[in-house]
Amino acid sequence: ETGVTQSPTHLIKTRGQQVTLRCSSQSGHNTVSWYQQALGQGPQFIFQYYREEENGRGNFPPRFSGLQFPNYSSELNVNALELDDSALYLCASSLPGPSTDTQYFGPGTRLTVL
């Protein structure tokens, strides 16, 4: 069974650029959530996708957007990058049903904005 995978591992961008991060969910998991983790803090919820639709969003501006594909993989897009967007971006997948709260995380993408 393959766990959650994310790409790329690291990324360096400059302010104002756009970035796309990718996530493949764990086998059989149809729900994907994205989190931002600043240095020294706990992860903060960005949004969740279920059946290719956004299914909940945290306190992040519209320049953070996402997609989910029929194979349950997902993308996180961030436009007009700001210095404060530098963080570890985590993708988590979960099973449908009663265990949907139990989320399994990928290794993350470290984004640095200069």
Add this chain to the structure above:
Amino acid sequence: GQQLNQSPQSMFIQEGEDVSMNCTSSSIFNTWLWYKQDPGEGPVLLIALYKAGELTSNGRLTAQFGITRKDSFLNISASIPSDVGIYFCAGTYQGAQKLVFGQGTRLTINP
């Protein structure tokens, strides 16, 4: 929004000692999860709790879902060097899709 208060923020212990950390909320949570995160890695799920009063073990780790549904604790017995890392509690509440995380407990072990 909902917040989880996790304590202690850091712990410095000797190898072989037992460890205890806890998490509290002002609101009722439906699920409590405990994760461990190593530097530069994603959080790894240690224990998931789904019912008030539930006590679950995973090797040397034991966690409990508080009766009031507003707290949870994690115990680690006979600590070893590979236990070093940051431990996060997380939970979900009614109607929310997201996990809410505590601030983390950084565990350091002196050999």
